[in-house]
Amino acid sequence: MTAPAKKIRPLVVGNWKMNGMGAHLRELRRLNTGLSKHKFGCDVAVCVPATLVHRLSTMKFGAKIMTGGQDCHGAQKGAHTGDVSAQMLKDAGAKWVIVGHSERRTEVKRGGHGETSKLVREKVLAAQMAGLRSIVCVGEMLTERKSGDTLKVVGAQLRQSLPDTCNAPDIVIAYEPVWAIGSGLTPSVEQIGAVHAHIRKALTRRFGDAGAAFRVLYGGSVNPSNAAELMAIANVNGALVGGASLKAADFSRIIGAYRR
Numbered sequence: 423m424t425a426p427a428k429k430i431r432p433l434v435v436g437n438w439k440m441n442g443m444g445a446h447l448r449e450l451r452r453l454n455t456g457l458s459k460h461k462f463g464c465d466v467a468v469c470v471p472a473t474l475v476h477r478l479s480t481m482k483f484g485a486k487i488m489t490g491g492q493d494c495h496g497a498q499k500g501a502h503t504g505d506v507s508a509q510m511l512k513d514a515g516a517k518w519v520i521v522g523h524s525e526r527r528t529e530v531k532r533g534g535h536g537e538t539s540k541l542v543r544e545k546v547l548a549a550q551m552a553g554l555r556s557i558v559c560v561g562e563m564l565t566e567r568k569s570g571d572t573l574k575v576v577g578a579q580l581r582q583s584l585p586d587t588c589n590a591p592d593i594v595i596a597y598e599p600v601w602a603i604g605s606g607l608t609p610s611v612e613q614i615g616a617v618h619a620h621i622r623k624a625l626t627r628r629f630g631d632a633g634a635a636f637r638v639l640y641g642g643s644v645n646p647s648n649a650a651e652l653m654a655i656a657n658v659n660g661a662l663v664g665g666a667s668l669k670a671a672d673f674s675r676i677i678g679a680y681r682r
């Protein structure tokens with residue numbers, strides 16, 4: 423039986439991807455001003471490019487916007503030109519890091535970095551060692567959805583990407599169907615509910631009662647118009663938001679799904 427995921431404090435995460443110069447941080451000042459006027463029953467983090475992590479982490483926000491990075495290397499340090507370690511992100515002021523985003527898992531020839539779940543697991547371990555919280559992304563390609571393999575694919579990614587030493591405050595899962603990212607398409611409420619129930623079941627099977635406490639976010643074309651409906655689905659404990667997190671007005675309306 424799927425354990426009930428009650429009393430989980432939701433988390434809404436912005437993923438700026440490769441967007442944003444220093445000047446763009448003013449959007450987060452605007453976001454802070456907007457959020458400060460109301461009470462929200464969720465946590466908020468923004469994962470900015472590595473170049474902005476330190477600047478964001480030193481900005482003073484009454485609304486407690488947490489800072490995150492978008493990826494880290496699996497090693498603590500070494501000859502890895504151009505890479506950033508989890509410890510470096512932590513040192514720059516990050517609290518969170520996204521790992522295993524589909525834009526990194528995708529094959530190199532399709533613009534990604536060809537990262538496997540085994541590598542994602544190493545990154546989660548590196549983040550744990552550095553004291554960073556991870557947002558671990560899983561999700562099926564359109565061909566896999568069409569061939570009826572969604573649960574199998576997501577289940578395997580989850581199993582292989584998570585180390586045995588996972589605890590709910592430090593690890594967040596994000597279900598992001600690859601075909602929904604940046605496309606304006608979203609799965610139906612039933613389809614999202616089925617995948618999130620499957621993830622919850624897999625977590626409780628593997629981690630026992632603790633599995634009921636993990637936050638499982640939905641990501642992929644979340645916008646101000648669909649956020650409330652998506653966030654109301656059982657076992658959806660927040661959102662990972664790409665494009666719509668770049669503008670304070672849009673992102674605050676998404677966070678508004680958790681307004682008290």
Ligand code: PGA
Binds near residue numbers: 641666
């Ligand atoms: P999107 O991206 O909201 O622009 O679809 C989500 C993500 O890639 O995390």
